[in-house]
Amino acid sequence: MLKILQTLDRRWIFLAMFLAVAIPLIMGMTFPEKTSDQVMAVFNAVENLPDGSNVVMALDYDPASEGELQPMASAFTRHCALKKHNIYFMTLWPQGGPMIQRSTDLLENDYPETYKGKYGSKYVNLGFRAGNEGVIKLVVEDLKKSYDTDVQGTNLNDIPLTKNLKNIQQVDLLCNVSAGYPGSKEWVLYGSAPFDIPTVIGCTGVQAPIMLPYIPQQLTGMLAAIKGAAEYEQAIINRYPELNDNPAAKEGLKRMGPQLVAHVLLIGLIALGNVIYFWERKQGTA
Amino acid sequence: MHLWKNVVIRRLMIPLTWFITSSVSLAIAAEPPAPPTQFRAEDVPGDAGTAIDLFWTLSPDDEEDTKPRKVLRYVIYRKTVDGDKKVPSLNPGTKMIVEEENKFEIIGEPTYRVNKFRDSNCEAGVPYMYRIEAVGQEGLTSTPVELKEPVIASLQWFNLQRSWFAVFVFLICGSVILFIEMARKGTIFKVRKIAGLEAINDAVGRATEMGRSCLFVPGIQDINDIQTVAGITILAQVAETTADYRATLEVPTSRSLVMTTARDTVEAAYLAAGRPDEYNEDDIYYITDEQFGYVASVTGKMVRDKPAACFYMGAFYAESLILAETGNSVGAIQVAGTAMPTQLPFFVAACDFTLIGEEFFAASAYLSGEPQQLGSLKGQDFGKVIGGILLLAGCIIMTLSSFESAFESGEKSQVESDPTFLQSAQTYLKENILGKGGF
Amino acid sequence: MKRTIPLFISAVTGFVLIGTAFIPQFVDWGNDAMAWFNLLAAFAFILGGGNLLKMQLQKISAQQPGWGYAAVTLIAFFITLYVGLAKVGVNPSVKFPEFAWSGEFQEEGSAFWWLFEYIFYPLSATMFALLAFYISSAAFRAFRAKNTEATILLLIAVIVLLGRTYAGVWLTGWLPNEPIIGSSGITYSDFHLPHLSQIIMDDFTTPGMRAITIGIALGVASTSLKVLLGVDRSYLGSDQEA
Structure with missing residues (x-):
């Protein structure tokens, strides 16, 4: 044998x-999940913001890592939608556009009363910009130097959400979901740390150890891998029990x-x- | 009859109740919120005079749990203040123009419970006046609050907040340069053996004996990543060895610029080894920028050609394990080197030798054996000593200071005293060395 | 000359950019340099694309083993290039309806979107999913208790693997939240596998990671200086022609 x-x-x-x-x-x-302190920090960062706050959702991943990261991105989007936050989507990955599409579809289909037909006033898709950390450096200083139009080619000065937004230091929270470079580390080094932008991230399990040292000083909290996504989903369900019957709100839990x-x-x-x-x-x- | 009366009363009561309740609620909502207080502005230090920070104390109506909220957001206005035109003119026409030129414009709308705002759209040397209003239900605004005097953003030529950072850059870079100079003048530095690098020659030798090729993967990042540069410098040494042994060396790249750089490097290495005729430019080729497309191609090549030695030197992501496990399955000797902490465990598990982090950067110095390159390693060690001392000092100060605080709170002294030496040192460290201005 | 001029350019650019980190007025120069690099890299793609074509055509014409794959690569390359450049199936943007090409190339329903959604997406996900298989074979082969260090590594791996799933709760969830006799502050429930796993991540992995990061940062600084000072020129090729 x-x-x-x-x-x-x-x-x-x-x-x-x-x-x-x-x-x-x-x-x-x-299986039921018990929410850890680190995940609660992420949950509270979104939950404790006043309704209708401004949140940047930087989705830096591609189809390859979608299996691991989409549940996080969906959970972040869903939680922001429940809080009626204004959401700015952007990506530094060329393949990130369709990933944003999945989140904007979620907003329009699952929360039509807040987001249906409210493109520009409740959410905006800035799309992809080439330049890796160079883009981050620009958007934290002067958004319109890097993005002059949104993904549909509309000038940012003509969009209500971006008209008065000089840079993303003015937003209330930055959520980043990333699968590697450029991603969470670059957002922390060039975005959140130098300018004190409250930031929460979701990353792959492999990346988690390199992001741990940034908590809690530079990062408010982190969702690590599917486990993090599942705990976050559980936290959202605990707060909004009506989601318990929604299988789409349990993507991470299903993967556990x-x-x-x-x-x-x-x-x-x-x-x-x-x-x-x-x-x-x-x-x-x- | 009784029923009819009831219906009439009910029909009358409903609009009446509606009227009373709505007028009461209107009366409540109709009040504009109280304005925020202590509105002040500060020039952001250490910048090019492009930003001003604004602070205020929340409006007394901006309470945590009031529903409906009395304050929904704050609106911040700004106008430039022109010294000459500010003088009131008797001519009403002129006055109107001045007012038009310096009209307050909305620059931001922070939400409720927020008490600061950074205006980063300023010009250095221009005086600005700011105004803030609290906005309540139905768009009713509080009385505006203005700054007592205009504020000017000033340009700084040196970011003083980064002074300590500059000191450390100077110390570490200075020590690297100093040790390189010392090595140039003949000082001999001893460097410990790195097993992974010793294995390179053996691996190439084995490939030659077996009549199989060597595969060198320089990571998947472009040449602007210092890890790729470090990988290419190791490639130079590997290429010299393959030229010596007359083994075939293949370098698939995932970036065009890396391909051209690698070609120059390998060509030079073959020239240095005295075998320029054996250099074949087609052995160094571009596949694709796409991470997994690249991996599919390289692993396919491995399975078909079965290289006897695989070297992975550069920046790697999720592909590390796929590459190394495939290499292992075809029986290749594998040496990896990367500074990606996330991928190190995979390489350690699947490769025969792994250069961890700084070993990877030390490799080219070690392999070249040039004294001045070895000098740079000593400079790195000096940096570690500085880092170690700082860590130790910081830990000791923090620990003692926390003991001191615990002792003070044990005494339950209610009187606020001046911070002690340790507490001041702790604050200084946090704000100047660890803070935004520092690292 | 072939080495001297590039060396001069890199030295000047490098040291100037180090300086600008401390001068707020010029702090944007780094971004400009990065933009220049991106431009160069984009143009260099022509080199890469050309090389790809050359290699695949050589394989096909010489009928080398696996030349069929080369043919597939070429066909896929040209189809994607055409579909992307010609914006096949893309509707004009609402803002500029008179220009057929003004829509977004990745628009839902377009040919490029179709390629992305039904070819690129499943292929990428498959390659990434291979990791699960490779990690199992690596675990089988490499995690062996050869010495004390390897044994510790193995035990910690088991704790983290269990602690990160419901198995941890299952196995140790029954431990009561009562203090262990004879010691204060420590309870039985502190030995819950998820808790132990978190302690390992926070108290052992994080400091280790910090130490490696400091070492790497110093390595980066020293390697960069070697490049800027021209101490290490091997990446620049030779002054002579081969």
Whole structure:
């Protein structure tokens, strides 16, 4: 048996991982989440703003990382919509445009009374600008130097939300969801830290350790990976219980089932690997 | 009859009640909110005279939990104040023009419970007058409050807030330059062995023996990323070794500029190794800027060609594990080097050797063996000593100061005393070295 | 000359930009330099695109193994280029209805949007999802208790893996919130796996990450200085022609 394991084709491991993710996903397993302090800090940052505050939603990710980050972006958008905030969408990723589209669709379809047909007065899509951190440096100093029009080519001076907005130091909160460079780190280094812009972020699990040192001084809070998204969704549901019946408000929670089984599989694989290792050592082959 | 009466009374009562309640609520809402107080302005320090900070005390009606809110937002107006034209003129026509020229304009509308605003659209040297109003229900505004005197944003030629930052830049860069100079003059510096770099020669040797190629991946960022530059300098050394061993070296790149730079570098390395004729420009090629398109192409190449040695040197993101695991599955010796802290665990798990962070930057100095390059490593060490001392000093001051505060609160002294030396030191550190002006 | 002029340009630009970090009047120069770089990089794409075409055409004409992939690459390249440049299926913008090309190239329903939504999007997501498979094979192979350090790493990995899911609550949720006998301040519930996982992240990972970041920052400073001072010129190629 151990000899078979020693020469195990890694495709069997791949198959096990496929099943570990697919089965709970198909079965729709969800578990209750307890909201951690870090996630509560994010929740409170949005919740404690007066209704109708101005929030910049910088969505810096692409389809590749959408699986991990879209639940966060949707949760941020939904929470802002519940608070009737004015939202400015923007992205530093060329593939970010369609990601913004998903959030604006959510606003229009799920919260029509506040946002339907209110483009320009309740939300605006500034779209993509090339230039990475250079764009951040510009928008925190002078928005219109970088963005003279929105995504539809309308001059920002003709849009009610942006008419009097000199730069994003004037907004009440910056929400960034990012999958890498340019992303959260650049927003902190060039945007929120030098100008004291209250900032919350959502990032991939891999990025989380590099963003941890910025909490709580430069960052108010962070959602790390699917776990963070699920906890945030739970916090929103606890505050707005009517969402409990809305499956779209539980995208992150739904992904925690596959994560649980996949993590248990990983632990099993680590244990198995070690059994083989100690057996090899006993045989004197290691 | 009784029923009919009831209906009439009800029909009369409904509009009456509506009239009474609405007039009462109108009477409540009709009141404009109280104005904010203590409105003041300050020039933002350490800037080019382009911003002014405004502060005010919230309107007494701007309370936390009142519903409906009496204050919905504040409106801030600004006008330029022209010294000469401000003199009141007897001519009514002139006065009107002056007023038109210097009309108050809305520059921002901060929401309720907010008590500061930064106007970053100023010109240096121009006096500005600001006015603030609280806006309540139905658009009713409070009486406007103006500044007592105009404020001028002044241009600073040196950002004094960054003085400490400048000192540290000077110290660290100075020490790097000093040690490079010392090395040039003959001082010999000892550098510890880095296993990952020692492995490069072995890996290339093995590839030659097996008649397979070597693959060098310079990360997925452009040449403006210093990690890519560090990767290219290592490429120079790797190329010299492959030229020596007559092994094939392939460099797929994800940026056009990296391709041209890598070509120059490898060409120079082959020239230096005395084998310019063996340099083939087509071995260094561009694939795509798109992260996963690039990965798909490189891993496909790995599976087909089975390189014997893979080097990953540069800035990597999620593709690190895909590359390294594929390399591992084809049995290549793998050496990785990156300063992306997030990707280091993946490289450590899947590669034979990994250059972690600063080791990666030290690699080119180490491989080249040039004394002046080794000198720069000593400069880095000096920077670490400074960093260490600062960390230690900061921790000690903070710890002692917190003990002191605990002791004071234990004594329950109600009298407000001057801050102690430690408390002042703590504040100074926070505001000047750790604060916005510092790092 | 081939090395001296670029070296001179980089030294002057580098040191001037370091200086402007302290002079508010010129602090924007860094942004301008970045804009210049972006322009250069955009033009350099012509070089890259040209090289891509050349390599793929060579593969096809020589009928090298896998030349079919090269053909797919070329076809995809030209289709995307045409669809994007010609704005196929894009409606004119409301502001300029008289200009057929005034709409946004990624507009919903356009051909480019279709390529993005139904080809690029699933392909990218698939590549990213491969990580889950590779991480499992890496965990199987690499996480072995070879020595004390590796054993500690392994145990911590298990705690974090469990702590980040509901399994942590399941396994340790029953621990009572009562103080442990003989010690003050510590309760049994402090040993909840999610709590332990958070402690590991906050108290061990963060300082470690800070230390690595400081080291990296110093490495960046020293490497940049070597480049600006011309101590390390290997990236510049040779003065001689090969």
